[in-house]
Amino acid sequence: MSADASQKVMVASAQACSNIALVKYWGKRDVALNLPVSGSLSIALEALSTRTRMEFNADLTQDTLALGGAAPVAAPARVSTCLDLLRAQAGVRWRARIDSVNNFPTGAGLASSASGYAALVLAAAAALGLPQDRRALSRIARQGSGSAARSIFGGFVEMTAGVRSDGEDAVARPLLEPAAWPLEVVVAITAQEAKAVGSGAGMEISRRTSPFYAAWLAAGEDDLAAARAAVLARDFAALSRVSEHSCLKMHGVMLSSEPALVYWNGATVAAIQRIRALREQQGLAVFFTVDAGPQVKAICGPGAAGAVAQALRAVAGVQAVTMSGLGEGARLLASEADA
């Protein structure tokens, strides 16, 4: 953080990794507070990250966001909601200028909101001189995007849905450090454009219309328990089973919504089939997951990522392949030159 009273600015920068859920949440128990209806379990992705510079400035009249070097625009309401919570704690009213850069496509199912809000709240807390309590920051990041609560932490992370109506217990916690089980992820990009229906709107459509929604929720706690146990035991086969099942059940809910939410394209299906064949026919330690978008993420046991990446590159319709290790939690950048 750097504060200069004479210049009336407070500045800090932070970086956060994206994450992908192995046990998904899809639905809210409170839309206004952005409370997930069920818990989730994710891994942080080292190679997909957001860097954000926050500047609170006495002369600004509104919060603005400049994404990827573009001209600043009015910040989305959820950004200001997160900043208001931090401003209230710090007793500061200054508006902020946010400069944020993703090193991957935005809004295409690669969880740019997760890394984005996690970097935002950490940088903002530091700029405002607030303590960087990770649980508290996770709770605030959740108000931006549910998955962002998880990106405050690194490695394997569990998000609890909580039961309190004020959402104080809807918070993420770290389960296992990345080095304790160094899985790798191969991301197959099958389309670059932003998705047609965002996750928040999609979840509401599913809650209102999918005949499978209740069954999906009923299984959530069991899936979470199975995945948590698999992570703590480093049991790759057990984690594969529960993760693929959670993913396909979520897409079953999406597909059975009205209007239907079809996030996949042909290459998504082809990549999934290739991953299943790599495991079942070639014995590779790999399983897939897909979020609210067309990209396929192959989670690989130690040593399998090279062969998986090569196989996915050869799938028709796969435009690019990115490899990632597991990432650390959100961190401050020492100087603005790092941002």
Ligand code: PMV
């Ligand atoms: O919290 P959001 O708005 O980023 O939505 C997350 C939705 C999924 O990625 C499909 C599931 C999840 O648990 O991350």
